[in-house]
Structures are given as structure tokens and as C-alpha cells.
Amino acid sequence: MLSDQLRRVDAELIALGRLRERLAAVVAAGDASVECVDPAEMLRLMRAARTGAGEVLDRHLNGEQRERLAAAAAETGPGLAYRTEIEWPHLYRRVEELRLSGATADDPRVQKLVSRMEELSVQVTGDDAEISAAVRGAWRDDPAGMSGAAQVADPWRALAEFVDHARRVHLPDAAAGDGS
DSSP states (O other): OHHHHHHHHHHHHHHHHHHHHHHHHHHHHOGGGGGGSOHHHHHHHHHHHSTTHHHHHHHHSOHHHHHHHHHHHHHHTTHHHHIIIIIHHHHHHHHHHHHHTTOOTTOHHHHHHHHHHHHHHHHHHTSOHHHHHHHHHHHHHOHHHHHTOGGGHHHHHHHHHHHHHHHHHHSTTSOGGGTO
């Protein structure tokens, strides 16, 4: 059993090494090549950077939905990496700070952050409610797999439930069971 685990870890290290080389090449190219970076490739790199995230998304998105998500990512353009890797996590951290300080879901500060999250969701998914719900479902069902950090699962679920509630306050017509 340990030998099997060692082989899996070695395979992941090799894959991560390749991913690191690809990411380093994009970073080394700098701002001059941002226009040349294929947004769909950027989405693939970001998915690959999180060990297991692609597998989790694959359980929630069918092939046609993955194609639509890639097309939406392509339309988002070079800002996709910033939005998904910097801005979104920052918004969630701010909501978490407010939640922990006792803010309620209808607090105007929470609502402003949730409104921005919704704007980002529209941009990243091409305003595809089905894909948005599937991606939120992937995060809700397997936050550790999506983030690559096992320790996020329980704290994430509490935050996700709070954001879901705030989203329903912000968007009263949002279905409670869609993971939104």
C-alpha cells in the first residue's frame, strides 16, 4: 500500500514539475506576451495547478459544459488569471472576515462583495447559470480537491453556506439548491 502511494506521489511530483515549467514560461514571458496567452490554455494551467481540481470539475461538468466554460474563459481574456486567482479569493477572504466579525448576510458590506462575486461569475462563465451552479457545486462538494488544500474543507463549507445565504438575499430568485 505504501509503495502504491509512493508511486502516486512520484507521478504527481513529475506532473507538478511539468506544470511548474509551463507556468514559469508564461510568467517569464511577462506582460509583453499577455495578449499571446491563450485564455483556454490559462484555464487549463490554473486547473492543473490545483491537484485534483480538474477531476472534481469533471465530476460536475459534462464535456459540452467544459467546452462552454473554456469558450467563456477565452472571451474573458488575459484578465481571467487575475479574476480567478487573485480577486475571487480576496473577495472570499473579505466575506470571511466580515462573517467572523459578526456581520449578517444582509449587511451592505457583505452584499457589495457578493455582488462583485456575481459579476465575476458572469464574466468567467459567460453568464451561464448552469455552469455557475456546477462550479459552485464542485467547490461545495469537494473544497479540498478544488483548492488542493485538505485543511480548507470545514472552514470553506461554513463560509460557502454564508455566501449562499448572502447570495439569496442579493438575488432573491436564486434557487436555494443550486449551490449558489
